Amino acid sequence: TTMTKRKFEHQPRLKLYYFDVKGKGEAIRLFCAYSGLELEDYRFASRDEFTAMKESGELPFGQVPLLEVQKKDDEEETKHHLVQMASILRYLSKLASLEEQDPLVAAKVDAALDQEADTFMGPTIAIYSTRHGFTFNDEQKEKVFNSISTEVLPRHLGNIEKILKASTTGWIANTKDPSIADFVWYVRLNDSLPGMKDLSDKIKSLEDYPACKTFVEKFKELETIKKYYAPADPAPAKTEK
Numbered sequence: 001t002t003m004t005k006r007k008f009e010h011q012p013r014l015k016l017y018y019f020d021v022k023g024k025g026e027a028i029r030l031f032c033a034y035s036g037l038e039l040e041d042y043r044f045a046s047r048d049e050f051t052a053m054k055e056s057g058e059l060p061f062g063q064v065p066l067l068e069v070q071k072k073d074d075e076e077e078t079k080h081h082l083v084q085m086a087s088i089l090r091y092l093s094k095l096a097s098l099e100e101q102d103p104l105v106a107a108k109v110d111a112a113l114d115q116e117a118d119t120f121m122g123p124t125i126a127i128y129s130t131r132h133g134f135t136f137n138d139e140q141k142e143k144v145f146n147s148i149s150t151e152v153l154p155r156h157l158g159n160i161e162k163i164l165k166a167s168t169t170g171w172i173a174n175t176k177d178p179s180i181a182d183f184v185w186y187v188r189l190n191d192s193l194p195g196m197k198d199l200s201d202k203i204k205s206l207e208d209y210p211a212c213k214t215f216v217e218k219f220k221e222l223e224t225i226k227k228y229y230a231p232a233d234p235a236p237a238k239t240e241k
Contacts, residue, residue, distance in 0.1 A: 011095065012071035015040040018064050019050070022191045024085045025065045027183040031089060033228040034178070035096035059083065067091070086113045089180040100179065108173040112163075112181035116188055119156035122148050123196055141198070149200035157209050160185070164211035170218050178219065186219040 014032070018025030020043040032039035044050045054062050060083050067082040069091075082088050093099040100106040125132050126144050136144060160172070167174045172181050189212055194204045206212045219225060 011037060012069050013040070014038065014092075015042055015068040015070075017042050017044070017053070017066040017068065019044050022187060026187045026191065027085060027180070028065060028067070028088055028092070030187070030225060030228060031092055031180060031183050034183075034222065034224045035092070035098055037092060037096055085184070086117075086180075089113075089183065093180050098177075100173075100175065105173060105175060109175070109179045109181045112172045112179075113184060115156075115160070116181070116184050119153070119160070120188060120192070122152045123199065127196065127198070145198040146200075149203045153199070153203050154208070157203075157206070157212060161209045161211045164215050170215060172215070178222070182215075182219060186216060190216045190220075 014037060016025060016028055016039055018028075018041075025041075029039065029041055031037075050064065053059060058081065059066055060081060063083065065083070065085055065088060067088045069080040069082060071078055071080070082091055090099070100109055123145075126136075126141075126148060129135055163172060164170070169176060171178050172185055173179050175182075189206065193199070193206075196204065202208070206216075
């Protein structure tokens with residue numbers, strides 16, 4: 001699917017605050033690139049900058065991504081802070097008029113979003129264990145990640161594999177065009193999962209999940225996504241002599 005860049009003359013000013021990594025910010029960046037929403041992509045220069053923002057009280061839940069929305073209401077400018085990746089994406093899809101109009105389809109998109117959080121809850125907590133109030137010794141850590149690689153993630157990815165195989169469009173909620181759930185799942189499968197060094201190579205490569213791999217490649221072929229990742233100043237093509 002391709003989409004020409006949209007122009008929203010009256011869109012509010014959007015500024016994303018996140019680290020200079022993909023993480024939970026990348027799906028937001030990609031959706032704005034896809035939809036044509038203008039986004040100021042602010043990336044913290046250091047951890048200290050994030051800490052200062054957190055201590056100032058600007059972050060409602062003390063975490064990022066944070067989307068700052070500046071808009072005019074009856075000639076008065078107001079500023080709003082939105083947090084939580086899924087909530088931000090739902091807002092942006094409405095802003096770009098790309099949200100699903102059919103309540104049943106919209107519910108399926110929401111379910112896919114929620115399932116992404118469920119799927120990666122185990123590895124996320126294991127990786128950031130101290131943040132959740134516990135620690136592992138080396139033996140416990142190995143046992144936990146082995147269980148996640150051989151039992152937990154295969155179960156969840158197997159369910160997504162079935163859903164993708166049943167989809168007539170290749171998108172997770174069987175929508176005509178990619179929904180916000182597809183942006184989140186793409187980043188997880190293509191970027192986050194391979195970077196989880198303590199998981200098995202087999203699970204990180206999606207070896208047993210061909211439909212998931214096909215989905216990732218389909219998403220990469222979206223024209224706006226290819227353009228987003230294209231070098232700003234590509235080297236000129238070499239001419240054959």
